[in-house]
Amino acid sequence: MRTSRGLSAALAVAGLTVLTACxxxxxSSSGGSSDGSLEVWSRSSPVxxxxxxxxxxxxxxxxxxxxxxxxxxxxxxxRVAEAATARDLPDIVINDSGMLGTNVxxxxxxxxxxxxxxxxxxxxxxxxxxxxxxxxxxxxxPFNVQSFATFIRKDWREKLGLKQPRTWDDLTALAKAFQTxxxxxxxxxxxxxxxxxxxxxxxxxxxxxxxYLWQGGGDFLTESGDGKYVPAVDSPQxxxxxxxxxxxxCEEKVVVPGxxxxxxxxxxxxxxxxxxxxxxxxxxxxxxxxxxxGKKFEVIASPAGPGGQATLAEGENVYLMAGSKLQExxxxxxxxxxxxxxxxxxxxxxxxxxxxRLSVNKKVDTVAERGGDARWKMFVDEFNAHGRYTPxxxxxxxxxxxxxxxxxxxxxRCDADPKAELTKLADEFKQELETQKVYGG
Amino acid sequence: MTAGTxxxxxxxxxxxxxxxxxxxxxxxxxxxPGSVTSVPSARRVRLRRAVLPWLFLSPALLLFLYFKYLPxxxxxxxxxxxVQPFLGDQWVGLDNYTRILDEESFRRAFGHTxxxxxAQTAGAIxxxxxxxxxxxGRARTxxxxxxxxxxxxxxxxxxxxxxxxxxxFPGQEGMLNSLLSWFGSDAQRFLDDPDQALGWVIVVGxxxxxxxxxxxxxxxxASIDRQLYxxxxxxxxxxxxxxxxxxxxxxxxxxxxxxxxxxxxGMRVFTEVxxxxxxxxxxxxxxxxxxxxxxxxxANDLGFASACxxxxxxxxxxxxxxVTWYRRRKELS
Numbered sequence: 001m002r003t004s005r006g007l008s009a010a011l012a013v014a015g016l017t018v019l020t021a022c023x024x025x026x027x028s029s030s031g032g033s034s035d036g037s038l039e040v041w042s043r044s045s046p047v048x049x050x051x052x053x054x055x056x057x058x059x060x061x062x063x064x065x066x067x068x069x070x071x072x073x074x075x076x077x078x079r080v081a082e083a084a085t086a087r088d089l090p091d092i093v094i095n096d097s098g099m100l101g102t103n104v105x106x107x108x109x110x111x112x113x114x115x116x117x118x119x120x121x122x123x124x125x126x127x128x129x130x131x132x133x134x135x136x137x138x139x140x141x142p143f144n145v146q147s148f149a150t151f152i153r154k155d156w157r158e159k160l161g162l163k164q165p166r167t168w169d170d171l172t173a174l175a176k177a178f179q180t181x182x183x184x185x186x187x188x189x190x191x192x193x194x195x196x197x198x199x200x201x202x203x204x205x206x207x208x209x210x211x212y213l214w215q216g217g218g219d220f221l222t223e224s225g226d227g228k229y230v231p232a233v234d235s236p237q238x239x240x241x242x243x244x245x246x247x248x249x250c251e252e253k254v255v256v257p258g259x260x261x262x263x264x265x266x267x268x269x270x271x272x273x274x275x276x277x278x279x280x281x282x283x284x285x286x287x288x289x290x291x292x293x294g295k296k297f298e299v300i301a302s303p304a305g306p307g308g309q310a311t312l313a314e315g316e317n318v319y320l321m322a323g324s325k326l327q328e329x330x331x332x333x334x335x336x337x338x339x340x341x342x343x344x345x346x347x348x349x350x351x352x353x354x355x356x357r358l359s360v361n362k363k364v365d366t367v368a369e370r371g372g373d374a375r376w377k378m379f380v381d382e383f384n385a386h387g388r389y390t391p392x393x394x395x396x397x398x399x400x401x402x403x404x405x406x407x408x409x410x411x412x413r414c415d416a417d418p419k420a421e422l423t424k425l426a427d428e429f430k431q432e433l434e435t436q437k438v439y440g441g
Numbered sequence: 442m443t444a445g446t447x448x449x450x451x452x453x454x455x456x457x458x459x460x461x462x463x464x465x466x467x468x469x470x471x472x473x474p475g476s477v478t479s480v481p482s483a484r485r486v487r488l489r490r491a492v493l494p495w496l497f498l499s500p501a502l503l504l505f506l507y508f509k510y511l512p513x514x515x516x517x518x519x520x521x522x523x524v525q526p527f528l529g530d531q532w533v534g535l536d537n538y539t540r541i542l543d544e545e546s547f548r549r550a551f552g553h554t555x556x557x558x559x560a561q562t563a564g565a566i567x568x569x570x571x572x573x574x575x576x577x578g579r580a581r582t583x584x585x586x587x588x589x590x591x592x593x594x595x596x597x598x599x600x601x602x603x604x605x606x607x608x609x610f611p612g613q614e615g616m617l618n619s620l621l622s623w624f625g626s627d628a629q630r631f632l633d634d635p636d637q638a639l640g641w642v643i644v645v646g647x648x649x650x651x652x653x654x655x656x657x658x659x660x661x662x663a664s665i666d667r668q669l670y671x672x673x674x675x676x677x678x679x680x681x682x683x684x685x686x687x688x689x690x691x692x693x694x695x696x697x698x699x700x701x702x703x704x705x706x707g708m709r710v711f712t713e714v715x716x717x718x719x720x721x722x723x724x725x726x727x728x729x730x731x732x733x734x735x736x737x738x739x740a741n742d743l744g745f746a747s748a749c750x751x752x753x754x755x756x757x758x759x760x761x762x763x764v765t766w767y768r769r770r771k772e773l774s
Binding site: 412 | 738
């Protein structure tokens with residue numbers, strides 16, 4: 001009797017386990033929840049997420065389509081990759097335009113018919129470029145664009161009696177003065193010149209260096225016509241630019257300690273806490289530093305290098321993810337996000353970190369929405385005049401990762417020779433171009 | 442990704458064999474004298490004897506199957522594909538594995554992992570052993586100190602790593618640097634220096650794991666017969682010789698267990714490295730797991746990442762198997 005009871009208990013548990021195993025195997029293979037609401041993820045901090053929620057509330061009111069929204073800041077790409085492996089992607093993902101190539105090559109995103117999208121003609125042509133894949137088709141809808149500028153501790157600069165930097169030499173001299181001349185006047189040697197998020201994680205080192213590489217007249221790749229590319233990262237100008245950046249770390253020693261393993265989200269604090277005085281970053285930081293530093297900082301267009309002025313241009317796209325059953329609703333949300341109304345809420349001037357950095361919609365005046373703030377005008381002007389997107393290869397991510405690793409190595413090992421290292425990198429670029437079938441040599 | 446669960450495999454299988462029918466099994470009561478055992482019923486008894494333990498094990502085994510073995514099998518399967526869930530996975534045969542041999546970053550990460558595993562294991566056992574010798578005894582205060590020493594083990598790795606990142610801050614005002622400056626030392630670059638970073642990461646590993654080793658050594662020490670020490674002392678053996686000829690031989694089984702556990706732990710290190718350095722600077726602290734993470738989730742190359750995981754799994758399997766085999770042989774001899 002005892003045996004048979006034990007037996008049936010064991011069998012019952014076994015049966016249950018098998019049942020659950022089968023049950024979860026037949027789960028939905030598309031995003032969205034059962035009540036037909038759109039599942040939306042964005043790579044945002046909770047502060048930015050709060051503004052997104054306002055946009056989605058407005059959208060729901062206008063269309064009746066519910067949105068289930070999740071802001072994710074850490075390990076965003078990992079979460080998307082996991083969801084993709086489980087074949088259970090959210091319906092909409094709002095993320096960097098730099099992820100376009102990866103998304104397309106993995107088939108994670110749907111093609112967007114630009115002409116059929118309501119209001120698409122109102123968007124900047126240049127913004128559309130960040131959603132255009134190598135095959136000439138669009139796989140996302142541009143949601144915002146941004147350029148980068150140089151943030152400087154104005155109070156420190158004025159205390160030391162220095163002018164706003166106009167050239168690379170000015171910039172180095174300013175950083176050096178911040179580092180050595182005790183700009184905060186506390187009698188301690190505890191300030192640093194330049195804040196650099198030079199970690200290899202997500203290819204940050206390359207992301208930071210891109211603007212300087214172009215200012216130096218260098219480049220990652222050159223288009224050789226016909227949509228093919230050859231490496232340009234070993235050109236004399238590129239090498240000189242890399243050497244200048246290496247010198248910031250090794251010769252001038254004006255970079256904050258720990259920069260080599262620093263990610264952007266951990267970097268921001270160094271500027272607001274009075275550790276570093278020069279920081280090249282995007283418009284999304286203006287609001288936060290307004291709160292933290294008030295009038296103690298200024299934002300200027302990045303000083304010109306030997307090759308002139310340049311800034312990395314990029315943005316975020318609304319990706320309509322694959323496998324969604326809510327095609328119609330996906331499109332409607334994208335249309336709302338790029339509409340003047342959606343963009344204006346996203347630019348919301350009372351919040352420090354707006355989801356819309358610079359508007360993609362020609363009918364929306366970013367500067368006016370930001371209360372006529374001259375710093376935002378500068379970001380807009382920089383984007384228009386000196387903004388440069390990374391090359392439109394099928395997938396930029398491997399290039400960003402490889403160049404990030406090489407540059408991080410150059411900054412870490414002061415005896416490393418930029419020419420030799422960049423020549424090696426050019427070789428890796430060539431291989432990657434061949435892998436992506438766009439080598440034009 | 443789940444393929445790297447070496448220890449659980451061995452644990453699972455040894456549990457299965459350990460509970461299986463053995464000679465010491467009491468089994469069903471012997472047939473009463475006088476009753477005649479017919480052939481079919483004897484077979485039934487034998488059958489029941491064979492099946493029953495498995496039935497009792499089945500809930501656990503099914504859970505293992507569902508949450509461990511199936512994902513592992515899936516991981517191994519993925520390693521033969523170019524994984525693209527929405528375009529259809531592409532069979533590439535052994536390509537992912539040959540790529541592992543070609544990829545320099547993987548070879549470098551492998552080297553770092555071995556260095557990390559060996560140094561961290563050795564360091565943690567050594568420190569754990571010294572701690573155990575210092576803290577052995579029954580006094581109440583010792584109990585308190587032992588608990589305090591054990592804290593690093595129970596603290597969350599991610600938190601520990603963040604705190605160490607602060608301690609290691611490479612500026613002059615960094616905590617360790619200000620400590621060093623009292624002794625007139627220059628500011629160290631710690632994790633910023635590609636030649637030192639791995640060493641500092643290992644220090645965190647030792648700090649975190651030594652108390653665990655200490656506990657196991659303490660348990661081993663407690664089992665040593667006190668009389669052995671006394672008679673050794675009577676024979677004129679000093680502290681060092683008592684350690685060498687009494688304590689160490691008695692601890693041998695404990696040490697082999699520690700070695701296995703620590704080596705596996707070392708091979709699979711991820712969180713500490715990921716938070717402390719993210720594999721940098723200049724890739725100098727890149728270990729197998731950070732490489733696999735990068736490949737799988739940054740480069741979205743899940744097939745290749747799975748292949749790397751399988752290799753890591755095989756490495757831990759060989760390591761575990763090797764140590765177990767060595768231990769069995771030692772015990773037999």
